[in-house]
Amino acid sequence: MKKFKKLTLGVLTLATLALVVTACGKDSSNKADGDKKKETVVVGTGAYPKPYTYVDDKDGELKGFDIDLLKDIYKDNDDYEVKFEKTEFATVLSGLDADRYQIGANAFAKTADREEKYYFSDPIYRNPLALIVPEDSDIKSFADIAGKTTEGEAAVSYTVIIEQYNKTHEKNPVKLNYTELDQIQQFGDVESGKIDFKLESAIIANAQVKAHGLKLKVIEIPAEEVKERSAFSFYIFPKTPAGEKTRDFVNKRIQALYDDGAIEKLSQEYFDGDYAVDPSTK
Secondary structure: OHHHHHHHHHHHHHHHHHHHHHHHHHHHHHHHHHOOOOEEEEEEEOOOOOOOOEEOOOOOOEEOHHHHHHHHHHOOOOOEEEEEEEOOHHHHHHHHHOOOOOEEEEEEOOOHHHHHHEEEOOOOEEOOEEEEEEOOOOOOOHHHOOOOEEEEOOOOHHHHHHHHHHHHOOOOOOEEEEOOOOHHHHHHHHHHOOOOOEEEEHHHHHHHHHHHOOOEEEEEOOHHHOOOOOOEEEEEEEOOHHHHHHHHHHHHHHHHHHHOOHHHHHHHHHHOOOOOOOHHHO
16 A cells, blocks of 8 residues: 555656656746747938938937838748948948848939849839929920039939939030039028039929928929939849849838828828838739
């Protein structure tokens, strides 16, 4: 009888130990899963111009359509976390080249030269080009800019378009002055007559003219008249296997966010209109 009691006690003890070990094993497994390190995706942005990407004056946080959409793309993801880094616009591209950034977010337009070096996402919104001119200007279309004066920042797509234009209009080129003035100052130069026109996104131009009460006209340019620039904006990625993987993930999420109306909602919030585009049709 005593032997039976001892044997029973021994079996119960072993069973208890087995349960404890199993529980500990599950705890360790759960802890390991919870501690899984996410891969950081670093996004380079010039934080300019508003409303695409900018630093909010109130809280110092990066905001804008391009920024908020990426936050939505990586929201609640188990494998990746997104980090934003503010830099000079031209440095975004060199940062992609050096693998310092995995994504460039700055209302990037697609050009032939850029396509040779970078992957592009599906379009994230329509971004038609426009001429900003004084109200009494004789410029009525893109065909009227020959011999006129303008200004722009180096490496920005609008400046590149003028550079390309001048290569094919050597007899009567646009006089292009490079500047580091901000957008509103450049618009002011148009209003004052210092320059004849400014090439800019119709989204930005309409927003700034309305916000600042500028005496300017915004002339939207048909997409077929400026083939050097797509009438859409994109994210860009290094042309590497890792960049291709990031692009494919981003594209999948862009389609999902378009389908559930999130992109249209952001467009209304930041652009005061529906500039959303269905990626599956492009």
